[in-house]
């Protein structure tokens with residue numbers, strides 16, 4: 001039991017409690033759909049210093065179930081800031097708590113693994129909070145991609161944000177655009193922006209779109225997005241991906257998309273103890289030996305011992321040796337467990353987007 005100060009909306013939230021070690025990017029974390037049903041505790045002690053703005057959103061709303069921080073500053077300051085973090089949390093209905101010993105909480109999660117939790121703000125009823133936390137079913141077996149996905153197909157053109165000029169126009173050369181159909185399992189906007197920067201015209205489709213419908217859109221490549229929950233119950237996506245990859249369509253998956261590509265290729269996935277959530281994770285490219293610092297956010301992983309002959313391991317985590325990348329040996333398809341689109345960074349792994357472009361051009 002931890003007691004602190006309510007800083008967000010009043011009420012109650014329940015979910016899997018995870019810790020994230022990133023020093024920046026709290027607004028991107030809150031709006032990352034992959035955090036659905038997760039209460040995020042940030043290990044960096046000062047959260048909220050730079051306020052919030054309308055441009056750093058990774059999706060149309062907040063998805064994290066709750067937020068736990070050590071210290072919310074009394075004042076916020078940044079040339080882009082439009083609103084304080086506590087007002088932002090209140091406006092979005094996110095229950096959040098400050099003045100928590102986040103080091104103690106993080107040690108608990110590291111030793112015991114991700115735990116169910118409940119935050120109450122306002123009316124406190126300890127027995128009710130414990131019962132609510134215990135009643136949470138856990139993420140294993142939970143298909144959340146179909147809950148957070150877009151309901152309708154939409155087009156995406158905008159490129160990355162720059163200090164002078166805001167969001168870029170995406171590809172300038174309209175005669176040479178690549179058409180990417182992006183499966184939205186909970187897609188982060190920066191993925192779409194980084195593909196647009198590289199000359200892609202994107203059609204974003206709902207998670208349950210069958211392969212035949214994607215083929216009718218005549219894509220040069222298919223992108224499989226990040227997303228919340230367990231990949232295993234997403235049988236509709238696994239079937240569609242298996243068919244698209246089989247047909248030889250260049251395919252790139254990030255995080256949940258990487259896990260789904262693994263499942264569609266005959267590998268299996270598993271729940272990790274406390275997963276990886278942060279922006280400082282070293283990952284090694286097994287072919288070149290190069291070590292890159294990456295952003296990570298996952299609680300499930302593709303089991304390396306389950307890889308069939310046509311899947312090869314391409315990247316590994318230098319924190320715990322877990323599998324971080326796969327590629328098909330017989331088809332132009334690959335996946336990465338971390339986040340090459342990381343916003344606000346690091347950008348070491350961004351080259352994977354170029355690899356996808358090269359596969360499509362080839």
Ligand SMILES: NC(=O)CC[C@H](N)C(=O)O
Pocket residue numbers: 034225226227228229230231254255256257297298299300301
């Ligand atoms: N960021 C993601 O796509 C997360 C993937 C999956 N929900 C996991 O926890 O492993």
